[in-house]
Amino acid sequence: MSTVTAPAARVAPAKRPARAIPKGRGGSPVRRAENRAAYLFLLPWFIGLFGITIIPIAASLVLSFTDFDILSPPSWIGLDNYEKLLTGDRRFMNAVDVTIRYVGFSVPLILVFSLTIAVMLNRGLSGLAIYRSLFYIPSLIGASVGIGILWREVFGERGIFNHFIALFGFEGRGWITHPNYALDVVIALNVWTFGASMVIFLAALRQIPNSYYEAASIDGASALQRFRRITLPLLTPVIFFNMVLLTIGSFQSFTQAFVVSRGTGGPIDSTLLYTLYLYQRAFVHLDMGYGSAMAWLLLLAIAAMTAFVFWTARYWVFYGDR
Amino acid sequence: MATARTYDPELLRQSRMRRANAQRLRKFGLHLILITLLVVMLYPVIWMVFSSLRPEAEIFGGLGLIPTTWTLENYRTGWNLFGDKTFGLFFVNSFVICALAIAGNLISCSMAAYAFARLNFRFKWLWFSLMLGSIMLPIHAQLIPQYIFFLNIGWVNTILPLVVPKFLATDAFFVFLMVQFMRSLPPELEQAAMIDGASYWQRYWRIILPLTVPALVTTAVFTFIFTYNDFFSQLIYLTDIDKMTVPVALRLFLDPSGGTSSFGGLFAMVLVSIGPVLGFFLASQRLLVRGIATQGFK
Amino acid sequence: MSARQQSGFGRAYRQICTTVAAAAVAGAIGAQAPASAQEELEGEIRFSWWGGQLRNQKTDQILQLFEEENPSVTVVRENSDWLPHWDKLTIQSAAGNQPCAIQMQTRWLATYAKPDILRPLDDLLEAGELDVRGIAEPVLQSSRGDDGQLYMIPSGVFFFAMMYNKTMLEEAEFELPSDSWTWDDFAQLIRDIAPKLPEGVNPTHNMGREQDSFVTWVQSQGYPVFEGTKLGFPEEVTVEWFEYWEEIRKAGLTDSPEEAIADNGSLIEESNIANGRTFVTNRPPNRLDSHQQVMDAVRPGDQLSILPYPSAEDGTTGMDLGANGIAIGATCPEELVPVAVAWINFFTQDPRAAAIYESDNGVVAVDRFQDEQANGPNTSRGQLEQILIFQEVAPGAKPINWPSGGFAAMTQSLNQAYDAVAFEALTPEEAASQFASEMDDLLN
Secondary structure, eight states, rough: HHHHHHHHHHSSOOOSSSSSSOOTTTTTTTHHHHHHHHHHTTTHHHIIIIIIIIHHHHHHHHTEEEEESSSSSEOOTTTHHHHOOOOOOOHEEEEEEHHHHHHHHHHHHHHHHHHHHHTTTTTSTTTHHHHHHHHHHHHHTTTTHHHHHHHHHHHSSSSSHHHHTTTTOOOEEEOOOOOTHHHHHHHHHHHHHHHHHHHHHHHHHHOOOOHHHHHHHTTOOOHHHHIIIIIHHHHHHHHHHHHHHHHHHTTTOHHHHHHHHTTTTSSSTTTOHHHHHHHIIIIOOOOOOHHHHHHHHHHHHHHHHHHHHHHHHHHHOTTEEE | HHHOOOOOOOHHHHHHHHHHHHHHHHHHHHHHHHHHHHHHHHHHHHHHHHHHHSSSSSSSSOOOOSSSSOOOOHHHHHHHTTTTBHHHHHHHHHHHHHHHHHHHHHHHHHHHHHHHHHHHOHHHHHHHHHHHHHSOOOGGHHHHHHHHHHTTTTTTSSSSHHHHHGGTTTHHHHHHHHHHHHHTTHHHHHHHHTTTTHHHHHHIIIIHHHHHHHHHHHHHHHHHHHHHEEEEEHHOOOSGGGOOOHHHHHGOOOOOTSSSHHHHHHHHHHHHHHHHHHHHHHHHOOOOOHHHHHHHHH | OOOHHHHHHHHHHHHHHHHHHHHHHHHHSSSSOOOOOOOOEEEEEEEEEEEOHHHHHHHHHHHHHHHHTTTTEEEEEEOOHHHHHHHHHHHHHHHTTTOOOOEEEEHHHHHHTTTTBBOOHHHHTTTTOOOOTOOOOHHTTTTTTTSOBBBBEEEEEEEOOEEEEEEHHHHHTOOOOOTOBHHHHHHHHHHGGGGGSTTOEEOOOOGGGOOHHHHHHHTTTTSSSSEEEEEOSSSOOOOOOOOHHHHHHHHHBBOOOHHHHHHHHHHGOTTTTTSSSSSEEEEEEHHHHHHHHHHHHHHHTTEEEEOOOOOOOOOOOOOOOEEEEEEEEEOOOOHHHHHHHHHHHHHHHOOHHHHHHTTBEEEESSSHHHHHHHHHOOOOOHHHHHHHHHHHGGGGOOOOOOOOHHHHHHHHHHHHHHHHTTTTTSSSHHHHHHHHHHHHHHHH
């Protein structure tokens, strides 16, 4: 998009030279050398992919067409699992709904929150390292076993949150165990652990050369202009990265809801995230074939969504190499 | 700007002071916002700190935030969780796995990322999609085939299933992360080296890697934390108590099956266990600053 | 504790001791002591169990004794807490890598009771290698799978009862209900005592979503909970259960629906009963001591106690009974089976083991140890009460024949259905039919 690329061109005025690597046919020696080098660099990854990663993935695809209770051999049932999921499973539909709401709120909130704090912490403020570490603490204990207790201390019926709103005359309730609010608490827990995205933003901010800002200062740009014209465009690859991975990760969120609802996804399935339902089906009710089918439906949905985000990226993500 | 064109030294001094005051006020305001935010965010953690310092019996029952009796007893009982197997052992077990995982991810993911980010090759699009696709399938659907695979090659109850995959770039998260950082480096960087006749390996090792230090540090930090907290794989692959790791040990304090729990011990050990992670994080932040300072281009 | 109570306990004590002793004699005559294997055992076996820190320490202590006695034997400890224990076992079983000795529970047994997952134990029992002296026949019976084979040796028996605040009862000047009280008596007691309870105390925990209480209700109406893999009772029974609790809830006599969910399955330290916020609730009776410990710190002087569930008008009781025990993995090599057998015998039959374990996971299954523990100088009040009530209700108990996955399905479906009623999203009729269809879906 021109608004993004134009200012970037101004701060890095050197004209991009002609493509260093000629886009020759596959037969050109340079091209062949590059091809070979690439595959050599990817060698460990290939070994990992074909030696380790792809085996369980392929197995789960096969299992999704079977009736498999884990403890006895699977039997082939074709598309039955998929058919049941898409036509006759009330809880599945509910889980999809809950998950979409969860992702829809979590991802934008985390992005905005972590970027804001990262930018605030990138200034020459004293005690920066300490601030960063403190903001990161929630992410460190977010998956820990005691976290459910801590959240009950905050949002439970006798929690601090109710004491706080009582000061303003509001009546409290057990937020964690009320079907209308439990999902909000789970989302809050997810947003609370925004530290990972913040750290990635901070690393990206560090990578922006100071010379860009100096050049802009000489041009008389204000702080806001500098943020909009330098920081933001140069951060787009990392914003994109965080967005893609937060989306993929949030669709597969498990621990947050598991911890808050003690593994039930309750009350009345209000926190039944997709993977929590998958886990219940596969490991509590031992219906691994069904669970595998759920996993593959989720993969298709995430893949489609990621492909869409990738497609939009060409309009708003700015890379140094283009 | 108007002030910049003024030659009156008194006016210039005043304007500078005004600006300095405004700056100080802004910084003060910023600190205030950050601290307020921190107190709200960290309240549960603060509660946990105080709870770990009071007698076990006083943790629940709404006796206020600040303990009336202070004690380190929880730290002692927590540390000696399981007879002669102390938390010291679990820490060592965890650290060994973390160190190997970090080494593995740094090497293998950066290599794969270099290829994806800076080289052109056939089927690149296909391989990249496969890489991203591999993190889209929920882990629960893969656990059993994966376990059977590792059992058949004799790796169960060793740290190999937790460590070897890291040397094979199976953490697509980090490959993608480094791809994004490497792609944002200008292409001119490598061209000069190429004219000098540098090999692809030299370009990767001498030019791109040093410029990707922030991403590498981030990868190290995250690998540490993800591995350190990876409860489930460690639970099923390291079943022997001598090989038990910190997250698995932390689960033993509570007994949801109706037995007696030790909250004080749990809180104490959760706090002790985030110590190393915080230390690692702080150190890495310093590294991050140094990494930028020694960066080649200005 | 008043002197009167003490003497009451003392009387009950002696009574129990005589009956228990008689039973022990009968048991000893019935089953001859196994031939003590003299050849030295050797090898390494894995033993997996669930539990928190305290139970781990006890188990480890017993294992150390066992290893001392069998110097060529090593037991690899595989411990985890409740849920991971089952997840891990499932994954291990899928790969054929289950431990030689596995802690089991009757509620989950049907899922794993297959000859290629667990080793049927009948041959070992007949050969006199496994020692089941003093284990009551119904308890042993509940350790069998659908195919009739024995799959685990019970070590601790658990049952269900109500837990109440005795001090509050006494201060309100009420009498303990008689042995054969009914569900209506219970509702009446709650209504009557409510105004006399301290400020802010819930007269009762809302047990509408509690699986333990519900199955007791079902069985006290004379129905089995399951017939094979189908529910054994009509929908009206569920509707009446929901209506029973809705009436009490709407009268303001229970905790709020949110609070009831939070309190269901809460850890002891967080629970309302132990913190003096509820007069009566359903909690595992074998946890009376742990609850009392918390109460001693929070409300010194208050005393908790347990009492059996109400029965139907005609006196039918409906209590479920279950057991924890040890099973042998089907993939355990034949040469290690004797080691696993020796460990099971040691854990269940050795007096030192029983003394260390102190009925930590259910009343010790072997009757002579029940007697010993009831009379022991260090026996706590909670442990004593637990054993006394157990002896009282065990004869009338109806152990449920849980089908594979039945327990998980029941817990989840009942929670969901009753929550929907309590939050007024469904009527009791709608919820009961949802419950039935959900159970059907999960079990078939």
